[in-house]
Amino acid sequence: MSRRIAVFASGTGSNFDAIMKAVEADRLDCEVALLICDRPGAKVIEKARTYGVTTFVFDPKNYPSKADFEQEIVTELKKVEVEWLVLAGYMRLIGLTLLHAYPSNIINIHPSLLPAFPGKDAIGQAFEAGVKVTGVTIHYVDEGMDTGKIIEQEALYVEEGESRDSLQQRIQAIEHKLYPATIQTILNLGDKRRERGTKHEEKSTT
């Protein structure tokens, strides 16, 4: 169970692809047991199929509430026994149903140096603001919009006269390296946490 993750995505899935490539290259020691996608027809679904990753695709419009579709997601996650939920371009706030089912075990990647430019189109926001430095943040997920505890950040300088497209490409190149590496670190920490818990249990039963 310890090294099984689920990826949540809504769109292109370039980060999903980077995670899968890292797994295949043994740079990331885990199994991607499930892709959750809230947009039928999103490109990431086809990517998951080419990697042989099981998908759970749903349309939020078919559920009376967020709690209802999140409850179904939890059911699917329990079936495949994942420990970590990795958001990679999942364009939806995580609700209390998922947060309570996986406390402290949901992470997200965001294309800015949080707390600057949370929410949608962070790259466009930074570009329009004319910042000289921006970057990528990986953070734990809480009930807010990109507000959880920061795990990792990498900065880059915006070049003089750089186009938005160029900035986006350079930010995504950082994401594709930083996310697999950070997931690996998080999984290792999870293992240590569990070992300590097991030792503690052993001690307390002797």
Ligand code: GRF
């Ligand atoms: C990434 O820039 C990520 O930081 C943000 O959404 C984008 C998803 O891109 N949360 P992709 O679908 O992984 O290509």
